[in-house]
Amino acid sequence: MPARILFIDDDPAGREVALFNLRKAGHEVTSAADGREGLAAFAAAPFDLVITDLKMPGIPGMEVLRKVRAHSPEVPVLVITAFGNVETAVAAMREGAYDFIGKPFHREQLLLSVGKALERRRLAAEVRDLRVRASGVGREIVCASDAMRRLLTIADRVAATDATVLITGESGTGKEVIARRIHVRSPRAEGPFVAVNCAAIPGELLESELFGHARGAFTGAVRDRAGRFRQASGGTLFLDEVAEIPAALQGKLLRALQEKTVDAVGADAPVPVDARIVAATNRDLPERIRAGAFREDLYYRLNVVDLHVPPLRERPADVAPLARRFISELAPGREIAVPPEVTAELERRPWPGNVRELRNACERMVVLCRGDAVSLEELPPLPRAAGERGGEEAQDWPPLPAEGFSLVDLEKRVIERALRLTGGNITQAAAYLRIPRHILVYRLEKYGIRRDG
Template sequence: MSLNPMPRGRILAIDDEAEILENFELCLLADGHRYAGFTSVEEGLLEASSERYDLCLLDRHIGRDCGVETLPKLKQLAPWMRVIMITAHADVDAALEALRAGADDYLVKPCSPEQLSVAVARQLEAGRLSQRIEALEREHPSPPSELSSTHAGTQQVFDLARRVADTDANVLILGESGTGKGVLAQHIHACSKRQESELVTINCPSLSAELLESELFGHTKGAYTGATNASPGRVSEADGGTLFLDEIGDFPIGLQAKLLRFIQDKVYERLGDPKTRHADVRIVSATNRDLTQMVSEQRFREDLLYRLNVITLTLPPLRERGQDIIDLAERFLDRFAGNYARPARRFSEEARQALLLHRWPGNVRELQNVVERAVILSEGEVIEPLLLGLQAQPSGGQGQTTALVGTDITLADLERLHIQAVLGRAETLDQAAKILDIDPSTLYRKRKALGLDTD
């Protein structure tokens, strides 16, 4: 008797082949599930809007309709529902497209009853686990995994952020692209006394000066060409909460005086309306630019900078954070393996070294994307370097280890990387020992102790 009975659920299938739907029905009813199948997208969406289903089997091509385009509509109707995309070809690009669009898994048809049963059971269990985790997180909120660090400088930044979160002090977050400035801004708001009100984000580089002013402070109908409807503005939306100005270094110089006035006096006017309004808003801003240099070049107001940087938090680049690279990669691995119901559980030693050696110009965002892709493509429990898709480092070059000097990588890991690099370019053990200036017998013992003995 099984100690872990197969989970039962309500299954919806959308496929334009009636024979496929009949096969699904035979298999799923035999497994004890409740089932409904439809040959058109319209019928399937109508059913999803009227009945609650745990899982949908969605064909990638349904007549003239595209399953990938239908997927967001399903998720909007039933955000809790897991989706398995059904495809006629074992195409990695098609699978990645489906998973990126929000599918939780994919199957190649025709598939065996066993394959269908296992895939369905895995997604039902993943869905129920996700719901339990969400319930626990609502009861016991915790900081995102990106806001945990063994790097002393980074942890000091996170600690300071938590200390100032429950004040109304304006915060300026500095750091390279992808270091997690937006995540930190969200956490500051979540830990503040304003958490019950809105966190409103404006991406400064995405709009012209006129549109940015309208987006920020609002406008009346007809205030400018194209203003066919009135808008209250993002400042009004953020009243009582937090306004996050992302990439503040790109804020137009001609509009900075109005922003300064609002920050100082909490008052503003909408475009086309002389009435002065008030809004109680905390300002959190972020940039990857050197604002002090921009002040000296007269591209940013000094008085505005002083108002923005009451508290300044500077996030170090990922390449300087040593062991954080592995810790974050493992957290992302756990997260995406759960989200996509994939078997991946750990990185091989070679994959760990590849992660440490990469320079991470895109920082935490790049690491997250690399791990997500590796998890999606994984077929076993161990992720190998090839799945990471990282650019190979020069064989035996000093760049492999010198890039890590001064970071928080342990001395043992640094020694292992250096010995591995020397062994890779030396023709014999004796030659490697001579380069390292140690006895060959010592190198032999170190090689075995470090797991580098491949003979």
């Protein structure tokens, strides 16, 4: 199979012979006359294999080997050494070279070594992909719209780097799915993917959750806790709802991002961490900055690459394939069709809860469907506007009986109605009720209320 090969040798005659043979075999070859030129070429473009002479003026081949292995350990390196120089070849193998080729080399020997190295790379990539799939981190993304295809193209390009990413978009658009895709397509894919919902954790506990604590740091700290930053070492830390981090904690997060160290609560010294940061929010962070609720320097540190996930109403071409996928997943073993009139209605709706709301609607249709096709009657009703209730109910709600009324029951009923109004979208329900999202999450757990109200 043709491959992209970087060939580094200061011997012009040997270099030309090798280039001729490799190109004749169908490979795309870039040549370099010394180590410095070779490393510059390697930094500028991706390669499947590097072949380098060991003895060169300037940067020697052993240093080229070390730098290639440090930057891209998945790229095999073949080293060229003079016959009889076995000690040098063994030293190169210990440094991570895949194999060595004696000089002067024959065409068959060169092509055989190249073929084995490329096969090793292919097998290693397959094993890596299997491990990543087995981890269950990745999620398949169904899309047909140009907007989502452009977003995924950029996300894949960013994944290959270690840049911090800020994913923005309305609640339910699939920001975490994008974050997971970035992780599984990154060099850190075999490391952990640690997700933290910053809005669901009370502010006084979030510091310990993120940075960890030492035993005895506070009442109840009976043992050391590593914290999510250290748990994500070698992988990706996903900070969901990052706009909800309390102002008092934002400075500590900024320092962790800048210094790549964390200060555990009650610990004596900072601990180095190696985690790639991907953050997400459905809030307008520039507006939060103007309101004094979010640090501007933290925003710029997080917003190295900004990926905006468009709402579902702006990409109606995605609605039908998403609905088919959800119905297939929710009805295993059943063949349920989606008629054109149902598809048209799904594409017509505004979906304020985005993909999450669409999935809830598909689940309802699957539960209610008794045939081999869903119908319009099985779709959830559109939420009524605030002014559409009956006159007496709108003017005097709730009714107050003479014998008294439970305030707890009232709160539960209000939360359930807000959830129904927003299609089960917690963030929108919290905004409707004018309370922080984590307070609403706490109330849902306290009262045992389902998100579908």
